Amino acid sequence: MLKAKSCVSDSEQTSLERTKGILADLVGFDTTSHKSNLALIEYVSSYLMQHGVTSTLLMDETGKKANLIAAIGPTDRPGVVLSGHTDVVPALETGWQTGPFELDERNGRLYGRGSCDMKGFLACVLAMVPEFVEAQIRRPVWICLSHDEEVGCLGAPAIAAWLAQREEPPFLAIIGEPTEMKLVTGQKGKIAMRCTVHGTSGHSSFAPKHVNAVDFGARIVSLIAERADRFRQEGPFDPDFTVPHSTMLVTMIQGGVATNITPERCSFTFEIRSLPRHDARAELTGIMSEVAGRLVPEMQAMHPDTGVVWEEMFSYPAMGDGTDSMGFLLFKDLMPDWSGKVSYGSEGGVFEQVGGIPSVIVGPGSIAQAHKPDEFVKVTQLEACLGFLRDIAGRLQHSN
Incomplete structure (x- = not known):
């Protein structure tokens, strides 16, 4: 020693x-x-x-x-x-x-x-x-x-x-x-985000009457995965990087309290690691706009107090x-x-x-x-x- x-x-x-x-x-x-x-x-x-x-x-x-x-x-x-x-x-x-x-x-x-x-x-x-x-x-x-x-x-x-x-x-x-x-x-730069989906809960036998936060959370996760796949296929690219394109992925997810209760809340964290010439903020804005324009109205048509909250955890350029x-x-x-x-x-x-x-x-x-x-x-x-x-x-x- x-x-x-x-x-x-x-x-x-x-x-x-x-x-x-x-x-x-x-x-x-x-x-x-x-x-x-x-x-x-x-x-x-x-x-x-x-x-x-x-x-x-x-x-x-x-x-x-x-x-x-x-x-x-x-x-x-x-x-x-x-x-x-x-x-x-x-x-x-x-x-x-x-x-x-x-x-x-x-x-x-x-x-x-x-x-x-x-x-x-x-x-x-x-x-x-x-x-x-x-x-x-x-x-x-x-x-x-x-x-x-x-x-x-x-x-x-x-x-x-x-x-x-x-x-x-x-x-x-x-x-x-x-x-x-x-x-x-x-x-690469990084932005770490937390997304929280607020739905409504109740006995799962009445699931169609509820806003399932996990279901809507999963749909947002799919949007993130689709965008990440686009980065992989369409770039932008820089072959000098160990991973030559920007990446985006969900890293942690929580939701639900029991097998027979429709989840009222779902929260997950995700990140984007971006090349210097890739506008990560614009990519995040794109996802949030799509969620606000398509998923949130669907949720609030069932119950007005539901929605999606975005929180930036940290970032560096x-x-x-x-x-x-x-x-x-x-x-x-x-x-x-x-x-x-x-x-x-x-x-x-x-x-x-x-x-x-x-x-x-x-x-x-x-x-x-x-x-x-x-x-x-x-x-x-x-x-x-x-x-x-x-x-x-x-x-x-x-x-x-």
Whole structure:
């Protein structure tokens, strides 16, 4: 079991040793999304202060969570964001060989919840802080840690908006999601919705006199499936994505209370994951308009108090291709091999759409290991990430 090394700052340590120690600390904080991340944020703020770097904290409305922003280098010129989220998914699965919030090294792998997604990247960034400071870089590195990415990128918009208000906003954001240290230049956006159908109940022997919420819910689900099938067949398409078209599906459904009672209520959640050039809002409007124009009148003809309610749970925008931006071009020759575009979400779209900051995704570890028991990141991946960040520092050190 790797021991935590609180606020590691020993100048004699190698960057990899620092990374492992910091990662042990970060994994040790249970920052599952429904919990506070303040202890981790305070740890990072203290660590940065040891190296003369001050932090800005952006609290959420509850006061129990915070984003952290810190700049190294002069902020009167455009620089680069190194962005990661502090929250992790729950670690309730069976199959963990060791405690999920205790970092364990076995056979060149570091196991623990968040080691891959994405505290490994954060540990690398923090381990490089002494080198960033010593390099006296001529353009700033913006270290940005957000809360609640796993439940809809809830913290990132405040960071992006804050950065956009700087006199010289950053001109590139590097999102450290696990890509096996390959370059990703696009991601899909997502809108998560809840639909609730309100019908009327009664003894099922009188079913024709009732508005069956499950029946009408099933008809709406069919409309969603039909639209998803149209995406698959008609596009739009982008072959660079892991799934080359937008997707739409129902993910959870509940309704009814007994086998002999007509269901009064049916509720289901669904999502649309859209390509950057696909108007997801228009697709949702299309479904809602069809339901309002065809199904709701049918329901209310039987009983006026019935209907359908739509609720947006969360959303985040797609990330376009920023490889023609000035920020990307400054680092283009340092970027790792390109691996395409991804269907999962990240904060990249938020930085691009909210902050006007072109973004790419590069980070250690494999997305195949994320959200699983015995989540791990390979030590070689951390070494590659440290080398990449060191190259970034060198470029910032000599950039005009």
